[in-house]
Amino acid sequence: MLQNASRSPSDSISPTGIARAVLGPREGAPPSHHDQRPPSALREITQPEDTPVIDLQSASEVLDFGYERVLQLFETFTQEVYVVCPCIGLDFAMDKIEAMLGPQSPFTNGETVILGLDLIDLEILKVTLAIGMLIQDDSGHPWSSKLEEHLIWNVETNMKQEVPHIEDIMATLMTIYFILQDQAAKAWRISGVAVKACLELGLHKERPNETRDNRLPTYDFLQDLFSCVYDLDKRCSFDMGLPSALHDKDIDDWVLNMDGRHPFLLTMVKLNLIHSDVVEHHNSMSKCGGKETDERAEFLEFQIQKLMESAREIQLFPPESKVLPSPATQRTMETFITLRTTQIKMLTQVRSLSSSQALSGRPQRAHALISRAIFTVETHAKLISAVGYREVARLFRSMMDRFLMESVSCMLLAASYSPKAYGVMCRNAFHTALDILGQSPHRQRGQNCDAFNSLDDLRRKGETMQMPPLERPFPTVITSDGYSEPTQIPQIQQTSTGTDFFPPCEQADLDFFPAPGEMNSSWELPLNSFGFFNNRAALFTL
Numbered sequence: 001m002l003q004n005a006s007r008s009p010s011d012s013i014s015p016t017g018i019a020r021a022v023l024g025p026r027e028g029a030p031p032s033h034h035d036q037r038p039p040s041a042l043r044e045i046t047q048p049e050d051t052p053v054i055d056l057q058s059a060s061e062v063l064d065f066g067y068e069r070v071l072q073l074f075e076t077f078t079q080e081v082y083v084v085c086p087c088i089g090l091d092f093a094m095d096k097i098e099a100m101l102g103p104q105s106p107f108t109n110g111e112t113v114i115l116g117l118d119l120i121d122l123e124i125l126k127v128t129l130a131i132g133m134l135i136q137d138d139s140g141h142p143w144s145s146k147l148e149e150h151l152i153w154n155v156e157t158n159m160k161q162e163v164p165h166i167e168d169i170m171a172t173l174m175t176i177y178f179i180l181q182d183q184a185a186k187a188w189r190i191s192g193v194a195v196k197a198c199l200e201l202g203l204h205k206e207r208p209n210e211t212r213d214n215r216l217p218t219y220d221f222l223q224d225l226f227s228c229v230y231d232l233d234k235r236c237s238f239d240m241g242l243p244s245a246l247h248d249k250d251i252d253d254w255v256l257n258m259d260g261r262h263p264f265l266l267t268m269v270k271l272n273l274i275h276s277d278v279v280e281h282h283n284s285m286s287k288c289g290g291k292e293t294d295e296r297a298e299f300l301e302f303q304i305q306k307l308m309e310s311a312r313e314i315q316l317f318p319p320e321s322k323v324l325p326s327p328a329t330q331r332t333m334e335t336f337i338t339l340r341t342t343q344i345k346m347l348t349q350v351r352s353l354s355s356s357q358a359l360s361g362r363p364q365r366a367h368a369l370i371s372r373a374i375f376t377v378e379t380h381a382k383l384i385s386a387v388g389y390r391e392v393a394r395l396f397r398s399m400m401d402r403f404l405m406e407s408v409s410c411m412l413l414a415a416s417y418s419p420k421a422y423g424v425m426c427r428n429a430f431h432t433a434l435d436i437l438g439q440s441p442h443r444q445r446g447q448n449c450d451a452f453n454s455l456d457d458l459r460r461k462g463e464t465m466q467m468p469p470l471e472r473p474f475p476t477v478i479t480s481d482g483y484s485e486p487t488q489i490p491q492i493q494q495t496s497t498g499t500d501f502f503p504p505c506e507q508a509d510l511d512f513f514p515a516p517g518e519m520n521s522s523w524e525l526p527l528n529s530f531g532f533f534n535n536r537a538a539l540f541t542l
Contacts, residue, residue, distance in 0.1 A: 058122060073136070075132075080325070119152060127147065164197045175187050263315065274307065301345060328392070346407075349368055370426060373411050416465060423462075
């Protein structure tokens with residue numbers, strides 16, 4: 001009986017909700033908004049009561065692009081963003097493009113209105129085109145920098161809605177837009193709006209009345225959309241070093257399954273789940289740690305390994321996919337999985353850098369951590385060597401630079417404890433990482449470029465820890481469009497050592513690595529801006 005009654009996502013633990021489900025609503029009561037399908041979720045299969053209309057003036061900004069340019073930008077969006085974050089219906093979007101700009105469009109034939117198009121369709125198209133321009137590095141159009149001024153949709157009008165609408169996919173698209181603009185704070189805030197809309201719509205809960213046989217055609221899309229929101233929420237949280245809006249315990253596991261669709265996104269979702277477990281593990285560790293802590297860390301590493309083994313057995317880019325990314329983007333996506341996995345593994349071992357005593361007392365774990373930091377640099381360098389800076393998929397650049405900076409932070413911290421041991425081991429990777437960061441196209445467009453202005457200070461700090469500059473620095477040639485392209489990547493030498501690699505540290509104190517308030521602000525900034533010191537207390541108070 002409970003399954004036959006409609007209920008809100010949280011009603012299963014609410015006495016009032018259970019009573020409503022068992023006894024039914026009072027006679028004549030209006031339906032709860034939880035029981036209503038959002039209009040756009042039904043738009044593909046039913047016609048709204050009031051037929052939407054777009055007039056020529058409203059569509060003028062999009063029409064100015066022309067049919068061919070719109071198709072070109074939309075293709076860029078699909079091949080660079082949709083393959084990572086399938087947050088729109090491609091067929092539905094193409095129908096709207098054809099209706100507005102195609103050869104049979106009423107506008108093309110001299111009419112001034114189009115029936116069947118809504119303003120929100122136009123708004124969504126604007127954001128997808130703006131994202132396409134950002135990926136193509138088209139900075140000349142105002143949408144590339146100030147899209148908000150050209151949209152009717154905004155957070156204020158969203159907050160005034162009595163009932164949430166799936167058109168809040170706009171918040172998801174705007175999150176991607178701000179990520180590409182390197183505006184991490186705005187991306188984090190607007191992703192929270194998308195999360196709240198999904199929670200209010202109940203997309204985080206399995207619907208017991210819907211099966212494969214009777215569910216609406218839009219069901220798969222809503223499931224995919226929620227997975228996109230989940231992944232973006234976790235990414236923005238990582239970028240900002242702030243809590244995510246979604247909590248894993250509130251989400252039904254089945255909701256994130258996606259029935260095998262979008263294998264790359266599914267892998268990201270699973271990595272996010274493990275990452276959350278690792279962070280929770282660190283936050284719950286006692287100051288003394290102990291055998292239980294080590295066993296938990298080993299179990300988390302085992303989970304990561306099993307995930308990677310299963311990922312190797314699936315096709316990330318099956319030939320039957322609706323859209324296939326470019327070869328360079330495929331290479332970037334594959335590399336990103338490797339880098340993200342390595343970064344999570346590093347978190348399971350980061351307590352070996354909590355002090356010089358911890359480092360010397362856990363030599364195998366410390367060596368594994370530093371080896372993974374070096375591997376991160378090497379993997380990143382190989383990608384750049386294979387595809388070039390400019391061809392690294394734009395949506396991943398900021399995260400990959402952050403992975404590099406975290407590796408630099410680990411190497412610098414280890415070398416500060418024992419320059420003789422770790423400085424020698426990390427020298428090549430340390431300077432190669434700084435060279436890559438210094439030439440990264442991501443920083444040239446970032447809103448927080450100051451984070452990269454102190455790389456020379458980091459090099460000078462490395463010199464005091466037996467990490468002098470490389471005799472042959474990371475070589476580059478500046479192309480006509482201003483991007484730095486590598487001519488060759490120096491080979492990174494990894495040191496093979498036994499368990500007695502770490503000698504007793506004479507400077508076995510955190511004072512050798514100054515506290516944030518004591519160090520020169522010009523070189524504190526790169527580490528602090530990436531959340532290294534912000535998270536240090538939480539991660540290293542073990």
